[in-house]
Amino acid sequence: MTDDAAVLPPGQQESEPAPERGRLRGFDRAIIEAIVQGSPAVTTAVAIVAALLIGALIIAFSDATVLHAWGSFFAAPGAAISATWQSAAAAYSALFEGAILNPHTVAAALHGGSVGAIFYPLSETASQATPLILTGLAVALAFRAGLFNIGAASQWIGGAIVVTYLGFAISLPPVIHVIVCLLGGFVGGAVMGWLVGDLKARTGAHEVIVTIMLNYVMYNLLSYLLGTPSALQQPHQANLTSPNIAADAQLPHVGGPPPQVGVGFLIALAAAVGMWWLVARSTVGFEFRTVGANPSAARTAGMSVQRTWVLAMLLAGGLAGLSAAVTIQGSFYSLNFQSYGTYGIDGITVALLGRAKPLGVVLAALLFSALETGATTMEAATQVPVDIAEVIEGLIVLFVAAPLLIRAVFRMRAAQRGGMAAVAKGWNG
Amino acid sequence: MGLRPATGTVRIDGRDVTGASPRDRLRAGIAFIPEDRQEDGIVADFSVADNLVLDTFDRPPLAAGIAMNRSAIRDRAASLVAEFDVRTSSIDTAVGTLSGGNQQKVILAREVGRRVRLLIASQPTRGLDVGSIEFVHRRIVAERDAGVAVIIVSSELDEIYALSDRIAVMYEGKITGFRPPSVPVTELGLLMAGAQAEAAAAAGAGTGGAEAAGVADTATDTAGTAADTAAAATDIAANAADTADTAEESR
Numbered sequence: 001m002t003d004d005a006a007v008l009p010p011g012q013q014e015s016e017p018a019p020e021r022g023r024l025r026g027f028d029r030a031i032i033e034a035i036v037q038g039s040p041a042v043t044t045a046v047a048i049v050a051a052l053l054i055g056a057l058i059i060a061f062s063d064a065t066v067l068h069a070w071g072s073f074f075a076a077p078g079a080a081i082s083a084t085w086q087s088a089a090a091a092y093s094a095l096f097e098g099a100i101l102n103p104h105t106v107a108a109a110l111h112g113g114s115v116g117a118i119f120y121p122l123s124e125t126a127s128q129a130t131p132l133i134l135t136g137l138a139v140a141l142a143f144r145a146g147l148f149n150i151g152a153a154s155q156w157i158g159g160a161i162v163v164t165y166l167g168f169a170i171s172l173p174p175v176i177h178v179i180v181c182l183l184g185g186f187v188g189g190a191v192m193g194w195l196v197g198d199l200k201a202r203t204g205a206h207e208v209i210v211t212i213m214l215n216y217v218m219y220n221l222l223s224y225l226l227g228t229p230s231a232l233q234q235p236h237q238a239n240l241t242s243p244n245i246a247a248d249a250q251l252p253h254v255g256g257p258p259p260q261v262g263v264g265f266l267i268a269l270a271a272a273v274g275m276w277w278l279v280a281r282s283t284v285g286f287e288f289r290t291v292g293a294n295p296s297a298a299r300t301a302g303m304s305v306q307r308t309w310v311l312a313m314l315l316a317g318g319l320a321g322l323s324a325a326v327t328i329q330g331s332f333y334s335l336n337f338q339s340y341g342t343y344g345i346d347g348i349t350v351a352l353l354g355r356a357k358p359l360g361v362v363l364a365a366l367l368f369s370a371l372e373t374g375a376t377t378m379e380a381a382t383q384v385p386v387d388i389a390e391v392i393e394g395l396i397v398l399f400v401a402a403p404l405l406i407r408a409v410f411r412m413r414a415a416q417r418g419g420m421a422a423v424a425k426g427w428n429g
Numbered sequence: 430m431g432l433r434p435a436t437g438t439v440r441i442d443g444r445d446v447t448g449a450s451p452r453d454r455l456r457a458g459i460a461f462i463p464e465d466r467q468e469d470g471i472v473a474d475f476s477v478a479d480n481l482v483l484d485t486f487d488r489p490p491l492a493a494g495i496a497m498n499r500s501a502i503r504d505r506a507a508s509l510v511a512e513f514d515v516r517t518s519s520i521d522t523a524v525g526t527l528s529g530g531n532q533q534k535v536i537l538a539r540e541v542g543r544r545v546r547l548l549i550a551s552q553p554t555r556g557l558d559v560g561s562i563e564f565v566h567r568r569i570v571a572e573r574d575a576g577v578a579v580i581i582v583s584s585e586l587d588e589i590y591a592l593s594d595r596i597a598v599m600y601e602g603k604i605t606g607f608r609p610p611s612v613p614v615t616e617l618g619l620l621m622a623g624a625q626a627e628a629a630a631a632a633g634a635g636t637g638g639a640e641a642a643g644v645a646d647t648a649t650d651t652a653g654t655a656a657d658t659a660a661a662a663t664d665i666a667a668n669a670a671d672t673a674d675t676a677e678e679s680r
Contacts, residue, residue, distance in 0.1 A: 281496065302452030
């Protein structure tokens with residue numbers, strides 16, 4: 001080797017945009033660290049209780065009876081307070097009965113009624129939670145590798161298109177058809193995820209931008225396919241909906257009727273266990289976590305950061321695609337904007353609340369699903385609109401996320417200060 | 430990490446690893462102690478055990494297929510912690526909570542705890558306490574005695590004098606000369622200063638094993654940024670690795 005080889009090209013020291021050490025610990029990494037490490041479970045519990053309390057106040061003070069009672073607060077303060085309590089308590093107990101357990105069904109069962117009816121609300125909650133668990137896992141898995149997967153919605157659509165097509169257009173023997181559709185959903189979502197990971201690995205395109213834009217692309221593609229009879233639209237239909245998938249491709253239910261657990265719920269739980277094993281016990285997950293925690297050290301230790309990004313996005317997309325599969329094969333049986341729902345976006349909040357951990361995601365999805373399932377009963381019983389469930393969900397996320405955000409900001413500042421101090425003093429042994 | 434020569438080749442035991450991935454270079458027997466240990470050397474939130482297997486976690490016996498063998502990892506971590514005198518309350522402690530000296534011992538243990546042929550250590554004792562410096566120096570010399578080629582990149586002249594068999598001095602990214610460790614400090618200083626008084630200074634040192642010739646050098650561009658320095662140093666490390674190889678061949 002000649003001496004020239006050792007010489008940096010003239011001007012390189014100036015023109016090369018050497019990243020400052022402080023900036024390497026960017027805001028996104030600080031946020032991900034804050035989410036993954038999280039705060040104690042107590043904080044989450046406090047956030048939930050606080051959100052429920054504020055929700056109670058909103059319920060009570062949108063009730064005309066309560067407002068009227070407060071109008072004469074100084075004449076009868078006790079009446080105002082008890083009216084508030086009663087209004088909120090009635091709404092919440094209806095919500096609880098609709099989502100978890102209705103004491104009347106227990107009483108009825110004791111007097112010879114249906115025992116199964118006791119578990120009906122719980123089975124509804126589980127069924128609602130199924131797609132949420134999977135999109136939550138899709139976001140959580142990417143988080144562990146240091147990636148923000150905002151694209152569970154587009155990955156869901158990617159999976160849904162494949163599932164629906166395989167479901168109604170081909171005929172296969174019963175069990176095989178179910179499995180082929182599930183795999184198809186996983187692959188459809190995985191392709192969408194892979195696209196994002198590959199773009200990031202090759203060009204450095206930030207996954208947040210790419211996934212958000214792909215959400216629009218896929219939403220409009222879905223809209224086009226569902227409105228085109230030669231594509232996915234049900235023939236002789238004006239509505240944007242696909243034909244029903246074949247009975248052979250539908251996921252069976254265990255138990256029931258009426259209380260029954262869809263096989264999709266079991267698949268979601270299995271996926272959660274699978275993700276736990278992958279992240280905590282496998283070499284693949286070790287690379288995910290290392291790249292997520294410190295990409296520079298991962299690279300130095302010989303890991304391929306790019307390959308990890310691609311693989312993490314591919315698996316995350318697959319989970320979102322699986323969510324589409326269990327939604328379409330397990331409950332809606334056709335693809336339309338009703339079955340599309342808001343699972344992709346809700347998956348982000350579920351992953352956030354669940355601290356990007358599989359068990360946390362399952363619990364968070366069950367909580368959100370319980371709020372939404374119970375809200376229907378609540379509206380029927382007390383005229384409190386179902387939207388209050390979303391208000392409470394929003395408050396929970398706000399209370400959980402705000403401290404994380406604040407901590408992330410402080411962490412980043414501390415890191416920057418630390419970085420500068422280190423330059424000034426060296427690292428103290 | 431690093432090792433991107435502008436021209437020439439990097440060979441380990443005659444095997445060309447010029448275009449190889451970092452993983453393949455590690456597997457070929459290169460051990461690397463990075464200059465910025467917080468950024469490149471450790472994952473602060475990971476346990477001591479996980480940091481000790483950061484580059485060997487997927488090889489038998491630590492893993493079978495993609496399943497990690499947790500007890501094998503713990504056994505290996507425990508023995509490395511004992512061998513390298515890492516002061517930690519347990520192998521499950523987050524490595525970020527350890528002192529700088531103990532973090533560096535974790536990195537050293539990880540890098541030379543496996544079979545290596547070439548050790549590249551960049552600023553191996555920067556910011557460490559006296560005890561840790563002593564330990565790190567002893568281990569590096571022990572590697573040299575075991576026949577490992579060692580390249581040390583350092584801005585500490587004392588360190589260079591203490592460890593080197595040959596000293597290469599860099600100035601503005603270019604090696605200005607090789608000297609034995611008996612070279613007077615004034616001569617080294619002149620080489621480091623190049624022609625211009627206010628220019629960036631660079632100095633390095635290396636220990637050559639009894640078998641493999643070690644070459645050493647480095648660049649510390651006091652005027653430039655840390656990143657510049659790292660780039661220059663890696664460039665030179667590649668150069669030196671090449672030279673080491675050449676030296677071996679010509680022997």
